[in-house]
Amino acid sequence: MVKSLRRSELYKKIWENGISKTASELNTTTYKLKDAAKSGNIPLPDNSYWSNLHVGNSVSKLKLPNSKNDYIIDIIEKHKSTTKIEKSILIDITKNEDSLTKNKTIQEYFPNIDFKNPRMINKAMNNTTVPKTMPQKKERFINDFMDERKKEKNSYFGVRESTEYINSKNYIGTLYFHKRDNIEISTNALIVTNTLLKVLNNAGAVVTLDDKNLRILFEDAKLILGCHVPSRQILVGPEDKRWNEWNNKVYIPANETIYFSLKLDKFWGELKPIRHEIDESDSDYIRRVLIKIISFIPQSREQIEKDRLQAIEAAKEEKLKEIQRDKHEQAYKELNSLLNKTRAHQIAVQLNLYLEDSNIENVEKLKYFFELSDWIDGKTNNNILTDSDRQKLIDDFFNVQKSYNNPFY
Known part of the structure; x- marks a missing residue:
């Protein structure tokens, strides 16, 4: 949820009530409030301001920059705690299977979430049942996983027939279960995962x-979403057949057959585990995982919107940089062209002075040299010499001059 107010109004609230009280009033966090103030170029009072104000010393507020620019600022509200909501949903579901249709809808349980398909969620929640056996029609990832496991068992030494197949572009892998190498994935774990999917x-x-x-x-x-096959560590002695001289620790299956973990997409951090509770049925556990997923919706939407706005800002910055690069390139080209013309004109002037003082008696040849001087100055065209010839002659002329003027060359 977002609260909107004018820039001047937010400035007034912050300087009259402080960051914490204003954040509480607007149902947001101090971090989000400071972020909104920063985006609106609103100065914030420091600790010395409040301490002096408290003891009665005279204080002065930092003025609001560009106060006439009184635009609207959006402030993101903080997330409401979903722990109580989750528990109330679970109590309703476990006590009355039809609670979501008779008493409350998922929208009523999560009033801060604007659902697109609440009926589908209600129906999926009510129809959640973990069967005792794997259904004939399995979910795609479970079906692929079981087919892959059969291939491994039927191949030589339990290894896939070809490593080239694994590395090929057509191979995209199958569902992965986080587990210890020696821990087997039970059929019940696959059934529960299939139900969740x-x-x-x-x-x-x-x-x-x-x-x-x-x-x-x-x-x-x-x-x-992560899928985990839990295990626990035990110590074994020399009398145990699993003991060896390098390691006396082994892992054995835990009481729960499977658990899932969750986090926001593209969010740095560990997946947060959703563990089985004591005496919780698999069906109730799946419902609770779905509820936990639903509780993540506002935070994820907020992150997606934030990423979208950042992408827009990044695109704007890149566009400005591109415009600046184009302007720089254009200015450089124009100045470089001007400098080349200046150098060409300088050569032509010196050449004309030389020709005027020369003793060339052949009038036609002298006229031809003056024409070449005009050509190098860019005043006329030449049927034999090209623009690249002109540039090379100019560069060579100034390089020779530079070499001549440098006594260490």
């Missing part, structure tokens, strides 16, 4: 592969 598709999300994770495009939000 089905629920996301039914809710209107577009799911694609992204290296070792899944990319989710959902309600104009872009998120990254």
